[in-house]
Amino acid sequence: MRARFPLLGFASAAGLLALTGCVPNAGAPGSSHAALTVDSSAAACTVSAAEAPAGNVRFRVANSGDQVTEFYLLADDGLRIVGEAENIGPGLSRDLVVQLPAGSYFTACKPGMAGDGIGKAEFTVTESAGAAPVSVDLAARIETANTNYASYVRDQVAQLVTGTAAFAAAYTTGDLDAARALYAPTRAHWERVETIAESFGDLDPKLDLREADLEEGQDWTGWHAIEKDLWPADAEAGFIAYGSEERGRLAGLLIADTATLNDKVQDLRFTLAQQTNGAIGLLDEVSTGKVTGEEEFWSHTDLSDFQANVDGASVLYAGVRDILVEKDAELAARLDREFAALQELLDAQRAGDGFRLYTELSPAEIRALADQVNALGEPLNQLTATLVL
Amino acid sequence: MGRTDRGAAPEPTVHEADPVSRPEPRGLSRRGLLGLAGAGVAGLGLGVGGDRVAQAAVAAASPSAAVYPFYGAHQAGIVTPAQDRLHFAAFDLAADATRDDLVALLRDWTAASASLAAGAAIGQFGAASGSYDAPPEDTGEAQGLPASGLTLTFGFDPALFETPAGVDRFGLAARRPPLLVDLPHFPGDLLEEGRGGGDLCIQACADDPQVAVHAIRNLSRIAFGRASLRWSQLGFGRTSSTSTSQATPRNLFGFKDGTANIKAEEPAVVDEQVWVPAADGPAWLAGGSYLVARRIRMTIEAWDRTILREQEAVFGRTKGEGAPLSGGTEFTEPDFSLAGRGDTPLIDAAAHVRLAHPAQNGGARMLRRGYNFVDGNDALGRLDAGLFFISFQRSPEQFSRVQLSLARHDALNEYTRHVGSALFAVPPGARRGSHIGAALFA
Numbered sequence: 079m080r081a082r083f084p085l086l087g088f089a090s091a092a093g094l095l096a097l098t099g100c101v102p103n104a105g106a107p108g109s110s111h112a113a114l115t116v117d118s119s120a121a122a123c124t125v126s127a128a129e130a131p132a133g134n135v136r137f138r139v140a141n142s143g144d145q146v147t148e149f150y151l152l153a154d155d156g157l158r159i160v161g162e163a164e165n166i167g168p169g170l171s172r173d174l175v176v177q178l179p180a181g182s183y184f185t186a187c188k189p190g191m192a193g194d195g196i197g198k199a200e201f202t203v204t205e206s207a208g209a210a211p212v213s214v215d216l217a218a219r220i221e222t223a224n225t226n227y228a229s230y231v232r233d234q235v236a237q238l239v240t241g242t243a244a245f246a247a248a249y250t251t252g253d254l255d256a257a258r259a260l261y262a263p264t265r266a267h268w269e270r271v272e273t274i275a276e277s278f279g280d281l282d283p284k285l286d287l288r289e290a291d292l293e294e295g296q297d298w299t300g301w302h303a304i305e306k307d308l309w310p311a312d313a314e315a316g317f318i319a320y321g322s323e324e325r326g327r328l329a330g331l332l333i334a335d336t337a338t339l340n341d342k343v344q345d346l347r348f349t350l351a352q353q354t355n356g357a358i359g360l361l362d363e364v365s366t367g368k369v370t371g372e373e374e375f376w377s378h379t380d381l382s383d384f385q386a387n388v389d390g391a392s393v394l395y396a397g398v399r400d401i402l403v404e405k406d407a408e409l410a411a412r413l414d415r416e417f418a419a420l421q422e423l424l425d426a427q428r429a430g431d432g433f434r435l436y437t438e439l440s441p442a443e444i445r446a447l448a449d450q451v452n453a454l455g456e457p458l459n460q461l462t463a464t465l466v467l
Numbered sequence: 468m469g470r471t472d473r474g475a476a477p478e479p480t481v482h483e484a485d486p487v488s489r490p491e492p493r494g495l496s497r498r499g500l501l502g503l504a505g506a507g508v509a510g511l512g513l514g515v516g517g518d519r520v521a522q523a524a525v526a527a528a529s530p531s532a533a534v535y536p537f538y539g540a541h542q543a544g545i546v547t548p549a550q551d552r553l554h555f556a557a558f559d560l561a562a563d564a565t566r567d568d569l570v571a572l573l574r575d576w577t578a579a580s581a582s583l584a585a586g587a588a589i590g591q592f593g594a595a596s597g598s599y600d601a602p603p604e605d606t607g608e609a610q611g612l613p614a615s616g617l618t619l620t621f622g623f624d625p626a627l628f629e630t631p632a633g634v635d636r637f638g639l640a641a642r643r644p645p646l647l648v649d650l651p652h653f654p655g656d657l658l659e660e661g662r663g664g665g666d667l668c669i670q671a672c673a674d675d676p677q678v679a680v681h682a683i684r685n686l687s688r689i690a691f692g693r694a695s696l697r698w699s700q701l702g703f704g705r706t707s708s709t710s711t712s713q714a715t716p717r718n719l720f721g722f723k724d725g726t727a728n729i730k731a732e733e734p735a736v737v738d739e740q741v742w743v744p745a746a747d748g749p750a751w752l753a754g755g756s757y758l759v760a761r762r763i764r765m766t767i768e769a770w771d772r773t774i775l776r777e778q779e780a781v782f783g784r785t786k787g788e789g790a791p792l793s794g795g796t797e798f799t800e801p802d803f804s805l806a807g808r809g810d811t812p813l814i815d816a817a818a819h820v821r822l823a824h825p826a827q828n829g830g831a832r833m834l835r836r837g838y839n840f841v842d843g844n845d846a847l848g849r850l851d852a853g854l855f856f857i858s859f860q861r862s863p864e865q866f867s868r869v870q871l872s873l874a875r876h877d878a879l880n881e882y883t884r885h886v887g888s889a890l891f892a893v894p895p896g897a898r899r900g901s902h903i904g905a906a907l908f909a
Binding site: 165191355372 | 807
């Protein structure tokens with residue numbers, strides 16, 4: 079895959095979006111919301127009103143001080159964070175959109191991002207007829223979903239480690255037919271958690287770089303370097319199969335880098351937003367690399383990767399589906415439908431244990447897959463805002 | 468068949484072919500310029516090209532009536548305030564073209580360009596006059612339109628001097644600038660056949676797309692038999708400002724683009740970063756520049772599924788105002804060291820604004836002059852959309868340095884792919900009476 083550099087790194091972003099957290103500019107089209115402004119200066123934290131009706135509330139936080147600031151909405155205990163807008167540079171504004179039930183809250187700013195913050199003030203949310211019913215505390219179920227997903231990632235990477243060892247053994251001992259047979263099924267474990275694997279910016283290029291992504295003089299390692307050696311039919315004139323020493327080197331690096339990946343995923347924690355955005359990320363992998371036949375340039379096993387990306391997105395969706403059904407049953411029904419339709423299209427392309435080669439698909443078949451990826455992508459876009467607001 | 472029909476009835480057209488009886492001055496069949504400059508015009512209409520008095524008067528009337536002189540020390544279309552539309556074209560010289568053909572072509576293109584830039588039609592009789600038994604000299608679709616700020620900028624590909632196979636077709640190999648070599652392969656390049664190379668290029672910019680297209684169409688026609696179109700690109704919206712008088716436009720990602728561009732109002736920077744000084748050599752290129760063109764496809768469908776937080780993190784700027792995430796307003800210098808929570812820089816290490824910034828590239832800057840494009844859609848139902856990047860710089864190394872850094876690390880790479888690439892040496896402007904590139908053949 080083209081090297082990705084996700085800026086919302088999974089490992090480092092704990093707490094980025096709290097459970098009852100914020101979605102910038104989510105702005106729920108059509109529905110009304112209370113719009114407040116917050117002026118965070120060096121000495122004060124001035125909210126335009128001390129109360130708002132229950133429902134969606136938007137705080138537009140402007141930093142008029144000269145330090146980076148943060149804005150907090152705290153629960154009635156003055157401690158628990160209900161929503162926050164962080165990393166607001168001097169002179170910038172940022173929106174915090176939260177769905178609030180009636181009750182007592184506190185607002186506060188933290189210029190300089192240190193200390194106890196300033197301008198802590200009471201903020202009241204009043205009963206409102208128009209407010210959406212506020213969901214029960216879902217924290218425990220969300221926590222379960224997060225934990226389950228972390229387990230899934232560990233399990234897939236563990237299977238990747240095992241599969242890679244078998245693949246490397248076949249490759250280095252010259253059993254190239256076996257290596258070719260193992261290539262796609264082993265890579266499926268990578269593709270199922272691809273967005274996680276890619277969040278480790280140094281590992282992804284070592285393991286999954288395509289030839290076009292190389293710069294002049296760069297050492298090409300990883301799956302696709304071996305792929306070209308295994309399927310040299312489309313290689314440039316004059317391409318010579320690797321010698322046994324080179325094969326040994328590539329296989330050794332593949333095993334070592336996969337082991338490093340395995341180490342790194344052991345302690346990962348996820349937020350709900352990271353899961354939902356991960357599902358979108360996997361779908362984008364499909365639409366930019368697999369549905370175009372660019373990912374598996376030599377083996378043309380793109381549909382296997384396609385299926386694995388969709389598997390990963392399905393798992394992410396399934397983990398939060400119960401919560402979604404309570405919040406927006408219609409969206410859940412639509413996602414169910416679109417996932418099923420995509421699976422149906424993929425199933426139609428199965429051949430033997432795997433899939434037909436990308437080069438065997440007709441333009442109409444490719445087009446149908448691409449359209450269905452977009453059809454699934456649109457409702458999936460709404461998932462984060464629906465769940466975390 | 469149409470030609471046969473016309474040829475069948477020549478008689479009634481005779482008197483109409485007499486230019487004297489036409490109500491319009493020769494070569495000025497196209498627009499209101501005639502009232503300002505027409506009286507003094509004789510010959511082929513080329514004389515109006517540099518009429519600054521007329522230009523000033525016309526430019527003052529409306530922005531789209533801007534007229535930029537074709538002749539000058541530097542070619543127009545570089546520090547000229549970026550116009551709204553682009554038609555860029557690259558040409559291959561004919562297999563049997565000689566050095567004399569090449570010089571003659573440049574001479575003809577120069578004369579025609581001076582006419583077009585002045586808002587005049589091509590040739591002696593223009594679009595709707597001349598012999599009734601011949602096709603009109605000018606194709607005619609720009610009749611009634613003002614000059615619209617048209618500029619025509621010419622460049623020479625490395626292949627003009629020496630083909631990749633080492634053939635010196637025009638006796639120019641010894642005059643090739645050492646820096647004029649094909650750009651290196653950058654990580655992630657997915658260059659497509661037919662979207663790069665060529666022997667010559669013309670950048671046509673105007674505030675009216677019809678005027679830009681008219682120019683390329685007529686210049687292509689003039690070249691038939693000597694050179695033919697290899698590839699071309701339309702751009703519908705400028706993505707850079709080259710003057711402080713212009714507001715910063717937006718690219719198709721919805722972000723402001725070119726905020727930190729080199730502006731015409733910084734002559735010292737333009738001299739330092741854009742024009743090739745005589746000391747750099749070769750002598751024929753002094754006062755010229757190097758043009759890099761890259762067709763950058765955007766996967767906007769994936770981008771549109773990206774949350775706002777990540778979009779802003781990718782660029783390192785806010786989407787609305789365009790301010791750097793380190794604070795301030797659009798033109799505030801980014802503070803790359805300012806850290807937010809967890810001591811993480813507010814402007815990410817992989818943010819586009821950081822990697823493209825001169826401070827990260829040894830001070831290298833470029834004058835960017837790119838355009839948004841949407842060329843229909845691809846077979847997968849995705850818009851074939853993106854940025855046709857154009858930059859002018861004193862040395863191609865300025866571009867390569869920044870592009871290598873971007874290609875390696877830019878977070879934006881996830882949503883872009885470079886599918887076309889070209890590099891041209893842009894000779895200095897032509898003097899009146901001479902032609903583009905004259906010094907190269909001296």
